[in-house]
Amino acid sequence: MEKRRAGEGIEGCERATLVDNRFYKSPRAGHVPRSSTRRSTTASPRPRSPLHLIPSHRRAIAGCLAAGLTTAAWAQAKPPVIVDAAEIRARPDLDVVAEGDVVFRQGQIEIRAQRLSYDQLGDLARAQGKVSITRDGNRYSGPELQLQLQRFEGFFSNPSYFFSRTQAGGDAQRIDFLNEDVAIASGATYTSCPREGPDDPAWLLSSRRVKMDFANNEGIAEGAVLRFYGVPILAAPVLSFPLTDARKSGWLPPTMGLDNKSGLLLSVPYYWNIAPNRDATITPTVIAKRGVGLGTEFRYLEPGYEGTLNLNMLSNDRLTGRSRGSLGLVHEGSLLGDGFYRAHVARVSDDDYWKDFPSETPSLTPRLLAADLRANKPVFGDWRTYARVLRWQLLQDTSNPIDVAPYDRLPQIGVRGSQRLFGGLEFALEGEFNRFTNPDGNLQPTRMTGSRVHALGSLSWPYVTPGWSLTPKLSVNAAAYSVDQPLTSGDRAGRTQFGRSIPSFSLDSAWVLERDTQWSGRAMRQTLEPRLLYVKTPYSDQGGLPNFDSAGKDFNFDSIYTDNAFSGIDQVSDAHQVTAGVTTRVLDADTGAEALRLGLAQRFLFADQRITPDGAPFTQRVSDLLLLGSSTLSSKWKLDAGLQYSPEIQRTVRSILGARYSPGPYRTLNVAYRFKREESEQVELGWQWPLYGRPREGMNRGNGTTCSSAWYTVGRVSYSLRDSRITDSVLGFEYDGGCWIGRLVAKRLSTSQVEATTQLGFEIEFVGLSRLGTNPLRVLKDNVPGYRMLRDNNSLDANRPTAP
Incomplete structure (x- = not known):
């Protein structure tokens, strides 16, 4: 046998780099390792791996085999293979033996052993003595690895493993490779807890036998048991799981809950991987005081649209004696061009559902549930058209009823946009048609309904400099109504069709003054930001007119600088007033972080305001004073x-x-x-x-x-x-x-x-x-x-x- 020292080449190589040796080539022409199998390019919803309790460590063991060993089986000759050892011996066409701190490298894979040999006649590789494999930060070690390369048959005895992603690992009695796609692990364990003395770790997941089929991305575990401080808390005689991050149908871990109305709740979700871009989670639930329910979540993602459907059903609630349930739908998609549409639907079976199942009422306002469909499409430039259908479900409570409910809009159609004109003028317009009806559950069935066409137009001429801006603006709020019930009061009593137009003028001026300063040795920048807003809106009698969507604005620092005290279209407050305010801020000169903010604002009236949110004329000449302050002087x-x-x-x-x-x-x-x-x-x-x-x-x-x-x-x-x-x-x-x-x-x-x-x-x-x-x-x-x-x-x- 020919001997060579470490570092000497074989067949003329200067290093022990055995790229051309059959030992390091693919045993099958064209074979691609499982770890580099091409992923589907079809868009898919957020991955949700089933049965997370078990697959985590099984998938980790599978990662050892698929990513570590099958790739380490030298399935391809790229990247090059490098072997370093204290001594390398080779007999041409017979065998290769490397001894003494053997290090095998190929790409990100590294195998270490005290002795590594390859029998070319039997196509058998053996690694012995402190065998370890490292790949992508994951480590696998054991006393002996034996592998027949072309058939990929062999075993890894008493392996232990540690996975960097989960900072956890375990060991097994033996891993047997049946072929390049199938492996069996016997007596495998998994935990992220350190062992302290002879005692078992705080939690330990063990399985008698795990079969891993990489071709089908499926693992089957037999006798899986999760122990917590030595006590078995979850067991499964047989279960399946995915070997990669790809989704796979299967059971998810059970969930439990307790509340004072329903008692104990136990849910066992099942995940159904329908397609790469569609999935569903079906959740049977046992509710101690109410019965058996079923929850379903269906998700889909298509090239032009996507959405989520949630459906919960309780066929016979033993506490109420009736069927109950909820529906939630979020669906959105694109229209031709840059348009889009969106549907948001929330419905429940009864008025008390939000109290009995608060987590299943999909709304920020749990007693006002919307069925809202809207679409928006650009026309040209900054101009867009839009349409909307909105229906409300009111959940009434006899102890706290909803007296004033929002109107349904069946439909709402409009156009909105702005245009820059000559000389710096800016023009903006919103035109809209609405049909208002009363929602189900409304406590005022005789409340006025009807249609409205409105136009909000403005012409402004902003003048902006680095430290000062001045914006005069002329605007108009015009609306025409056709109501189903004749007006009963005001100058228009008895009429069903009428209109009104209210102009307004405003002059907005703001300054931003700065100076550099220091606070406790820190370089700071202080601003002084005065603002004046003058508004003149003539009084227009709106007595008896319908109010479909207007409400008084909350009085705060944002609303005090607006020209109307109402939101919506129907109500317009008269005004002859000036709002004055000032804000000062202290900023870090280097980062711009705000350390201090102080501000005050007040409105001064030159005439009584006759149309107000509370209905009573406002005769004071000054409004309430607003003060604000915030500080982050210390972290x-x-x-x-x-x-x-x-x-x-x-x-x-x-x-x-x-x-x-x-x-x-x-x-x-x-x-x-x-x-x-x-x-x-x-x-x-x-x-x-x-x-x-x-x-x-x-x-x-x-x-x-x-x-x-x-x-x-x-x-x-x-x-x-x-x-x-x-x-x-x-x-x-x-x-x-x-x-x-x-x-x-x-x-x-x-x-x-x-x-x-x-x-x-x-x-x-x-x-x-x-x-x-x-x-x-x-x-x-x-x-x-x-x-x-x-x-x-x-x-x-x-x-x-x-x-x-």
Whole structure:
């Protein structure tokens, strides 16, 4: 046998780079490794892998085989193969032996062993002694690897593995390769917890036998058991799962919940991968006090449109004695050119549905559910046409009825745009037709209905310089009506067709003045921003006219600089007034971050205002004074304040005070006080704070594990000082055990002065694997300002269906 020292070439090579040796070539011409199989280019919805509890580690083991070993089977000669060893011996056409710290490299793959041999006659490769494979940060090791390359038959004895993406791993008794597409792992385990002494890790997932078919992207596990502190909490005799991130039909982990009205809820979702661009999640649910329900989510993504359909059904609610359900649809698509359309539909079976199933009422206003279809298409330049059909469902409550409901629009059709004219003039116009009808559930069946055509036009001439701007504007609000019931009052009494036109003139002037300064040695920039707005709108008698869509604007810093006190079209306030205000800001000269903002604004009237939101003439010559302030002088503190002061009664009418203290990661304390004279007075407290143990200090460890553990508390409480009761609240505790996180969250939602719905959710997150229980993260994010997840959401997807 011919001997060579490490680094000497073979057959004339200067290094032990055996690219031309059959040992390192593809055993099958044209074969492509499974790890580089071409993905489908068809657009598809967000991936949601089924049965996340098991596939995470099975897919990880599969990654070891598909990405690590099959590619390491030297299926292609590109990129080149490099072998380094203390000693390399070769007999032409017979065998090759490398010994002593053998390192095999091909691309991102690295195999290390004490001895590596290849028998060319038997096409058999053996690696022995501290065999390890590294690829893409994943590590696999064992005492012996034996592989017949062309047939890809062999075994890896007693392998252990660690996966960088999940920061978790495990071991197996043996992995057998039946061919290049099929492998079997025996006695496999998976965990992200470190072993501490002879005790088992905090959680451990084990399986008696795992068969992996890479050609069909399918794995089958037998005898899979998840143990938590040695106690089996979930088992499956046989299950299937995908071997890659590709979606696959299958069962998702069960979810559980508890509330004071429905009792215990248990859901077992099933994921159906219909097509690359369509999928569905079907969720049977057992509700202790009500019966069995079924929830369905269907998602689709086509070249010209996409959408989601949610349907929840409860065939026989034992508490109410009737069938109940909800429907939610979001569908949008493109029209010819740059146009688009969108449909948003929300419907429920009964008035009490929002109270009994608050998580299934898909609306920001749970008692006003819309069926809204709209389309928008450009015509030319900045001009667009649009159309809309809108119908409301009102959920009435006898203890708190909705007296004034919004109108249905059947339909709404219009055109809107602007045009720059000669000499810097700007022209804008909106023309629209609406047919208004009363929605179902309206408590005023005799309320006026009818049609309206309106036009909002304006001609402005803005003059803008770097520090000053002046914008005169002439506008008109014109509307023509055709109503179904004759007017009963005013000059137009008895008529069903009428119109009105109201002009308005405004002059808006604003300044931005700056100066450089220093605060405690920091370079800062201070601005002074005065603003004046003059508005002249003549009085027009609108008594007896219908009011289809107008409402008084909230009095704040945005609305005080507008020329109409009403939103919508039907109501136009008369005005002869000037609004004056000033704002000053202090900015960091380097970053532009705002450290301080102070402002005030007030309106001065030259004549009485006869058309007002509350219906009573406004005879004062000055409006309420608005004050605002916010500060972020310290990275730990943020302060906000707003105040509305009435000169007439010399008292505060409304005020908002808020403070947030955030000294570090996972430490946030929010306090807010809200007051509105003769209506409400409320205090709100929100927090996320460590209670005990060694908390995480903001290190972005992804799904990394640590032996430290800590308790956290999180919540938000709203208390009404006027009613002396808690209105809404969320209270939770989180435990970070390093490789697992436990969450217990209770939510209380007031549905009336005397009723409330309370829900309790519990979840265990096995870091690097999945979550079991009810997912409370959305509740915490929506209700606790500044809430941060204890770990990055790099574990498997937690967006699972909820109970109907």
